Amino acid sequence: MAAKINKPRLAVWKFASCDGCQLSLLDCEDELLAVAGALDIAYFPEATRGAVKGRYDLSLVEGSITTRADAARILEVRQRSRALVTIGACATAGGIQALRNFADVREFMSVVYARPEFIDALATSTPIADHVHVDFELRGCPISKRQLIEVISSYLAGRRPVTPGHSVCVECKLASNVCVTVAHGTPCLGPVTQAGCGAICPAYNRGCYGCYGPMETPNATSLTDRLRQLGMDDSAIQRIYRSFNAEAPAFRNQGQRRGS
Amino acid sequence: MDDTDQIVLSVDGLQVLIDVLTADGYRVIGPTVREKAIVYDDVASVADLPRGWTDEQDGGRYRLVRRDDSALFGFAVGASSWKQFLHRPVVKLWRARRSKNSWQVVPEVPPVERLAFIGVRACELEAIKLQDQVLLEGEHPDSHYQARRDNVFVVAVNCAVAGGTCFCVSMSTGPKAESGYDLALTEISDGEEGTVFVAEAGSGRGRSLLAKLPHRPASAADRQSAKAVSERTAASMGREMRSDDLHELLHRNLDHPHWDAVAQRCLTCGNCTMVCPTCFCTTVEDASDLTGKEASRTRRWDSCFTIDFSYLHGGSVRTSGGARYRQWLTHKLATWFDQFGTSGCVGCGRCITWCPVGIDITAEVEAIRDSEAD
């Protein structure tokens, strides 16, 4: 087979985020050479310096939109990208910083910063899909290496990535874990959370805390009733839903619910 | 086999059974305690068995609790079923390699592993028979299931306690093992001789194995004690469900509002199908690597509670939770008759216990039946 003359160009973009998802790519030690072999890594601030101008075949976008400058920059990224994939809870749901959406940002700023007038922050943290068309969303906080490689491999092969939208419970049972809710009475968001992590938390006897965001058909109302039976009060319930995916609608609604 | 073939084994005799099976090349699997539950896993000795433990089961609730005796099998059923060993959760089907301009596909050969199951319950024997029917008796027997199934040695242990969610009596599947085993034991715990097992063989290889174990013949009293164990268990089922009218009842209630009432509670999480010993559905997932030179296909358990399960071109057929719960329940209790001539539920109670919100198949059927009486 003739060598490919032009490898697809990959860019990784960062918005408001912790870099953890980008690092997942660097963390793919075994696969990194293969990624570099299959794609021309043209823009990756975490790994290289200096922006490359031009167009990109595949853009991975980490982070949420929290400033006016970023709201403008994402439009440019979209224009330069043939396919745009968001990676991680910040990019797909606004991230932990979306907690500001439930509070008064001006008040925070006046308390935290000596000269709040220099701070240019939007009142909200919003997912990328609120601003531009997104071709595929990869969930997780952080994303899983395995799923990231799957998204890139499927892009290269021109097939649909295998990232099922069902609950974490399915993975939990495939792994033969003992259910922490049923057997230990531990609250777990697995039934309303999308699979992808391999049910890591229940494997270590912890409840899932929802870092992959809502599953395909979440019935969080019913789960909340169950959490209450397990002894969680309103504020505990609000806290469990208000983390990495607080702004995802199914979780946001529960965070706002009051005792029933 | 008649009653006179029954023998009595001591706990040491049970250890010899494990040793002989191991020496014969079997991987011995039985109940053991893990993460505060009784699960089926490798057992090397009777010390690995859940001595003195039992399980409290109710809708959405399982607790491992101490018994006041030293019974080895004094619980109902394990958290997940033997399905995990016969119809594996994830199975690689083939790998393919690109060479020049063609692909070379190499089917994955099922590993030959001889499994010995110790402590299979009557309902579980029936569940295995149902899976045999589905996976082996069609035009396309499942070679992976077959490879494992052909090499299984089954030691049944008759239930001495019924779980809080058990209803095998309603489904005529227990609590006494009737067939489908190589050996069947009934545990008589803490008697004059300590804990003993009244044992009988259900196959030729079971009979020859039994002969190798230290034992004494069963007396009339032993046989009576064993019979009493099964009778006591049968009389203490945690749940019941009238089962003679299910096919018609459910077929005439496909539009019943109760399906949507269940959907208010149902999380569509799929736990019930995963733990059900008869649910057999799978999906396949294809993978290709970064170089584009390798591909593979994997099969894994699927559930009728997922959206992809009923995805046809353009969308999923069962979008509502009500439609998905109805698919599950009516398949178990009604359309299984149309498809396989029998019920798809053996009354093990796992779907009730391991449903995070405790949705109860027996109660949902009852609600529909009751509504007709109004």
Ligand code: SF4
């Ligand atoms: S532990 Fe959590 S993720 Fe696992 S089956 Fe139970 S509820 Fe689902």
Ligand code: SF4
């Ligand atoms: S439907 Fe429920 S009770 Fe019936 S066999 Fe399946 S898990 Fe057991």
Ligand code: SF4
């Ligand atoms: S109940 Fe659902 S998952 Fe189980 S065998 Fe039937 S269709 Fe398959």
Ligand code: SF4
């Ligand atoms: S019935 Fe229970 S276990 Fe089954 S999908 Fe619904 S909530 Fe999950």
